Amino acid sequence: MSVPHIKDCVLLIDKPSGYTSFDIIHRIRKTLKVKKCGHAGTLDKFASGLLIVCLGWATRLVPFVMGMDKRYIATMQLGVATDTHDSEGQVISKSNIQCTVEDIQSCLQTYFTGEIMQVPPDYSAIKINGKRSSDRVRKGELVAIAPRPVHIHKITVIDFDTACSQLTLDITCSKGTYIRALARDLGLRLHTGAHVIALRRVAIGDFNVTDAITMEQCVELSHKNSEDMRGIITPFRALGHFGIIAVKRDSLIKIKHGKLLGYDDITYVTGEPVFRVVPEGTEALVALAVKDEKGYRCKKVFIEEIDKIDTMK
The missing domain is CATH 3.30.2350.10 (Pseudouridine synthase)
Structure with missing residues (x-):
């Protein structure tokens, strides 16, 4: 139960x-x-x-x-690169650190701000012909993952401990961004190598x-x-970034049967371009809709929630 x-x-x-x-x-x-x-x-x-x-x-x-979007606090070890780009992997290279915090900030601003092309780590869940890339690598296979666009909205240096060459960053980025890959690429740009030693996701949306x-x-x-x-x-609150359409209770049957919502079905509209559809006076999410030439079309209908409302009548 x-x-x-x-x-x-x-x-x-x-x-x-x-x-x-x-x-x-x-x-x-x-x-x-x-x-x-x-x-x-x-x-x-x-x-x-x-x-x-x-x-x-x-x-x-x-x-x-x-x-x-996601926000992370990441600590990277400069001067050491690993095959997984984190502390769980095998060390593949070491180098002396000859960069300053100003060098790091300049590199971040030049190469890691806005839309960038990023190659996901070989040790990742990316599927290659139906199998995870990480599984293929562990079996000794060579993999080639194509670069993909990701967006770094904001990246700032929180701390650079020169004594141990550890860099802590505050990163806000789009879906699909690999922080381990970012550490790998930053290490390459700085000619030091780098890997993530601590990672904490502090926000999603x-x-x-x-x-x-x-x-x-x-x-x-x-x-x-x-x-x-x-x-x-x-x-309803999980999708707070979407708009809202409040509908008359009598219109729930139209939603249930996939019919277009006309303007006479609606009592309130705010936001765009995707709307959470709720019966007026409630936060019961019954559908997700988009605007149509003749009204609003429901792209996702949550029958379970409509049935729950029907039983409460």
Whole structure:
């Protein structure tokens, strides 16, 4: 039996280092007794920080949450390169450090700001002919991953400890950015080599790790009311960057059957270009819609939520 008050929602989890994202999903599924459970953007095993987990039918929101920008605090060891570009890999080169913080800032501004082309690490979950790149590399295969565009919105130096050549950066970037690859490329540009020794994701979109719960607190969800716990987000609030369309309750049948919403179905509209559709006076997310020439077309319909409203009539 599932925990009744924890379903069809989004959890903000502060993932500890030493656990894979799948480890966290497995523990949540077992602890909260939910069948559907998925994360919206993986974190490496050595990394910590914000992991957004969707439960129940809210797993259908994963693609939309994954598209949000991410913010990381990353500490890199200059002068040492590893095959995985993190501290779990094998050292492949060492060099003397002859750069200053001014050199680093200039390099970041020139090569790592705005849209850049980035080659993901060979040790990554990128699929090559149906198999993970990391699995192929571990079997001794040579892989070639094509570069892809990513956007670095902001990258600033927090600290450069010259005594141990460790650089800490605050990075805000788009979906698909690999911080390990950024460390690799920065090391190449500085002619020093570099790898990530600590990584923490502090934000995804408007969600911050300070609002997240630990795995220990997640266990408590099984016997506490959801209203008493932070870190639990409704599907409506999980997509707060989307617009809103409020519809008349009588129009829910049209949504359920995939019909176009006309202007006479709507009582309120704000934002663009994708809209969260809710019955007027509620935050029950029943669909996601886009504007059409003759009204609004629902691209995703959440039948489960409509049926829940129908049973409450």
